[in-house]
Amino acid sequence: MNLKSKIGLGTVQFGLDYGISNKSGKTPKKEVESILDFALEEGIDTLDTAVAYGDAEKVLGSVGVDRFKIISKYLPESESKLSIDDQLKNSLHNLIKKSLYGYLAHRPLDILSNSSQWEQLNKFKDQGIVKKIGFSLNKPEELESLLDAGFQPDLIQVPFNYFDRRFEQLIKQLYSEGCEIHSRSTFLQGLFFKDPNTLPTHFEDVQVLIQDLKDSTESLAGSLLRFVLEKPFIDKVIIGVESRYQLKENLKSLNNVFLLPDTKFEISDSILIPSNWPK
Numbered sequence: 001m002n003l004k005s006k007i008g009l010g011t012v013q014f015g016l017d018y019g020i021s022n023k024s025g026k027t028p029k030k031e032v033e034s035i036l037d038f039a040l041e042e043g044i045d046t047l048d049t050a051v052a053y054g055d056a057e058k059v060l061g062s063v064g065v066d067r068f069k070i071i072s073k074y075l076p077e078s079e080s081k082l083s084i085d086d087q088l089k090n091s092l093h094n095l096i097k098k099s100l101y102g103y104l105a106h107r108p109l110d111i112l113s114n115s116s117q118w119e120q121l122n123k124f125k126d127q128g129i130v131k132k133i134g135f136s137l138n139k140p141e142e143l144e145s146l147l148d149a150g151f152q153p154d155l156i157q158v159p160f161n162y163f164d165r166r167f168e169q170l171i172k173q174l175y176s177e178g179c180e181i182h183s184r185s186t187f188l189q190g191l192f193f194k195d196p197n198t199l200p201t202h203f204e205d206v207q208v209l210i211q212d213l214k215d216s217t218e219s220l221a222g223s224l225l226r227f228v229l230e231k232p233f234i235d236k237v238i239i240g241v242e243s244r245y246q247l248k249e250n251l252k253s254l255n256n257v258f259l260l261p262d263t264k265f266e267i268s269d270s271i272l273i274p275s276n277w278p279k
Contacts, residue, residue: 003229003254008046008071009039009247010184010240015049015056026054027242033063034244040067042251048157048182048238049095050106050136051075051087057094070095071102071155071182073136076110076117084120088129100130102155102180108135109142111151118151125154132180138273140166152179159185160234162192162213162227163206163265164272175233182236186228189274192220202278206271217260222253227260 014032017025027035036047047065049056050073057072072095074080074087082090088103103124111117124130134153137143143156156174158167160183171181187193196207196214217223228237241247270276 002043003226004251005043005045006229006235006237007044007225007251008048008182008236008238009035009044010238011047011049011056011060012053013240013242014059015054029059029063031243032059035241035247036063036065036068038244038247042247045069046071046101046236046238048184049073049091051080051091052106057091061094061096065095065097069101070097071104071157072100073104073106076107076114078110079107084117088124092129099128102132102134103130104134104136104155104157106136108137108146111135112145112149134179137167138275139269140170143167143170155180155182157182157184157238159183159272160228160231161186161188162224162260163188163209163267165264166272172233175235180235181233182238183228183231183234184238185274186225186237186239187221188272191271192224200278203271206267209265213260217258219253219257221250222255222257223260225250226254226257229254 014027045067046069047060048071049060051057052073052075072091074084077083080087091100092098103121105111105117121130121133125133132154134155135143135146136157138159156179158171160167164185175181191203192210192213194210196210199207214220225237225239228234239250241250
């Protein structure tokens with residue numbers, strides 16, 4: 001199995017300063033171009049973006065993304081002040097694309113009170129503007145509520161990493177039913193790479209675990225990435241990089257890595273969900 005081809009690139013850092021371990025800020029356009037050229041050389045063909053990612057879509061359109069499958073995400077009308085229809089038109093215009101591979105609800109629970117959103121998404125699919133529709137999720141309960149209400153996605157994106165396997169049973173089931181599964185947060189926004197001794201007390205429950213991980217492998221990025229890539233029920237693993245060099249190192253790190261033991265951890269949502277972290 002070619003693990004590299006299971007990688008997709010997240011693009012939030014092309015449009016915003018993002019991530020606990022990001023020291024260089026928003027990625028310059030020339031570097032974005034270099035990252036995408038290298039990605040194609042390595043067989044990486046999927047980009048994940050969103051209306052909420054600053055000007056990431058415009059940056060992608062300006063460097064050219066014809067050879068990539070693009071997944072984007074929309075916001076509820078109450079948040080964006082634009083209809084889903086207008087948001088999709090803007091995304092296609094900014095990306096300079098006629099259609100998208102995937103279009104996901106960034107706030108999927110909003111569909112429960114506004115089911116017309118789902119009808120609209122299905123209409124996009126019928127018109128051939130979008131191939132797959134679905135959700136970007138934070139908590140398993142969100143997915144359970146949507147499935148219980150009869151909203152069956154073609155594609156979902158969920159957090160999944162060595163510490164965070166909250167979605168495992170649900171995504172195994174959906175995968176077996178033909179739903180495409182994308183994971184994100186492989187490195188927990190860079191938390192795995194921080195010096196545990198410098199972390200705020202909010203993270204004290206995982207300080208020892210992070211130190212043990214660092215001590216167990218010379219290539220922590222490779223071990224963490226490989227752990228998720230080797231899950232047969234995950235189709236794409238979305239990772240963010242700030243530079244071509246970083247992507248190159250991540251790919252190189254997949255070789256000869258220490259395979260992490262298949263341990264399940266009891267870690268609270270206050271750590272697993274970055275929006276719960278202290279600002």
